[in-house]
Amino acid sequence: MKQLRYKFVVLSSPFFVGRVVPLANYMIKHKEKYDVQKRWKMVRYIVDHMRRRARCKTKVYGTENLPCDEGYIMYSNHQGKYDALGIFLSMPHNCSVLWEEHSANRILARQVCGLLDGKTISFTDPRQQIKVLNEIAEDVKAGKRYLIFPEGGYTDNRNNLQEFKTGCFMSALKAKKPIVPVVIYDSWKAMDKNTFERVVTQVHFLPPIMYEEYGKLHKRELSDLIRQRMQDKIDEIERESRLAKKKI
Numbered sequence: 001m002k003q004l005r006y007k008f009v010v011l012s013s014p015f016f017v018g019r020v021v022p023l024a025n026y027m028i029k030h031k032e033k034y035d036v037q038k039r040w041k042m043v044r045y046i047v048d049h050m051r052r053r054a055r056c057k058t059k060v061y062g063t064e065n066l067p068c069d070e071g072y073i074m075y076s077n078h079q080g081k082y083d084a085l086g087i088f089l090s091m092p093h094n095c096s097v098l099w100e101e102h103s104a105n106r107i108l109a110r111q112v113c114g115l116l117d118g119k120t121i122s123f124t125d126p127r128q129q130i131k132v133l134n135e136i137a138e139d140v141k142a143g144k145r146y147l148i149f150p151e152g153g154y155t156d157n158r159n160n161l162q163e164f165k166t167g168c169f170m171s172a173l174k175a176k177k178p179i180v181p182v183v184i185y186d187s188w189k190a191m192d193k194n195t196f197e198r199v200v201t202q203v204h205f206l207p208p209i210m211y212e213e214y215g216k217l218h219k220r221e222l223s224d225l226i227r228q229r230m231q232d233k234i235d236e237i238e239r240e241s242r243l244a245k246k247k248i
Contacts, residue, residue, distance in 0.1 A: 006081055006191040009053040010107075016049055017107065024111035039115040040094035046112060047085040054082065055198045056190040060090040062205035066180060068093075071140040072208065073172050075226050076182035077161055077234075078149040082190035082201065084112075087147060087182060090203040095145035098136060098168070100153060123152065129167060137174035146171070147182075150223065158188050159234060164227055166219040173222065176215065178208040181226050183233040204233055 010017075027034045027042060034042075051058070066072075074095070076087060084097060097118040104113045104120045113120065121132050136146055148171070150164040151157075172179050185202040193199075206229055214222050 004194040005054055005196065008196070009050055009191060013049070013053060020046055020049075021107065021111060024115060028111070028114040036094055036117075043088060043094075043112050043115050046108060047088050050085055050108070051082075051089060051190075054190050055196060056082065056086075056201060057198070058086045058089060058201045058203055060203050060205075062207075063090070063092055065205045065207050066092065067178050067208060070177060071143045071175065072145055072178040072180055073136075073140055073175065074145070074147045074180045074182045074205075075150050075168075075172075076147060077184055077230055078151040078154045079158060079184060079188035080154055080190065080192040082192075083149070083154075083184055083187050084147060086184060086187055086190070086201055086203050088112075090205075093145070095147055096139070097147045098132070098149075103153070130170075133168065133171045134174065136171040140171065140175035140177050150226070154188075159185055159238075161227060161231055161234070164223045166223045169219045169222045169226075172214070173217075173219065176211045178210055179214065179226065180208045181206040181229045181233075183230050183237075185234065185237050202237065204237075206230075206233060 024042060024046070027039055031039070074087070076083065088095070094116070096116045097113065099109070099113055099118055099120050101120045101122050104110060104118070112118075119132050119136060122128050140146060148168050150168050151162040152165045155162070183204040183206065185204070186199070187201045189199040190201055209225070214225065217225065
């Protein structure tokens, strides 16, 4: 049986889901009553419950790298169902998210996406993709913060990077705002394993890449730049892990 941890999180929370889903849906329908901060607080409440049910702890590094006074886009690697949750819980302020349509339609994911004014994208409709990525660029220009997974999805890649979809970098090139590469590590263990031992994941916010540095790059070149910085951080984490094991 696959993904026992994820199924346990969902099936062991019927009362939580039964109470939270209608409330979240009401808040989404009546956003005039609930400002961004109130909806962000609700998102953190939902994802923290899921974290605790998954017996997971997340160590956070580099929050000082997050810009405080302007919009920006975070590009993160992708490993499993816990990825966005771990990043949301690690952030000192609210953000929005770009999700693939099918993934965003799961229970609780649908509510989280709606509470965050998130956007969904279809991998089979190029015209819709361009429209959504242009909307994100305008939102970021206006000061919003977005989380995007350039790998698009995940398989059984664990801590290995997959191929990036270069189209998603159009938003950054049009917004001309900072890019924050994000590295998650061991996130796949939180909900994609078949064991129930406690899990520790990591979220690393890397130094921002300013438009002055990336503005003259093409989408493929920008993709390669961000991917290399993520890979460098993953290599660093793994070197430190090997050294720590040798000392024991």
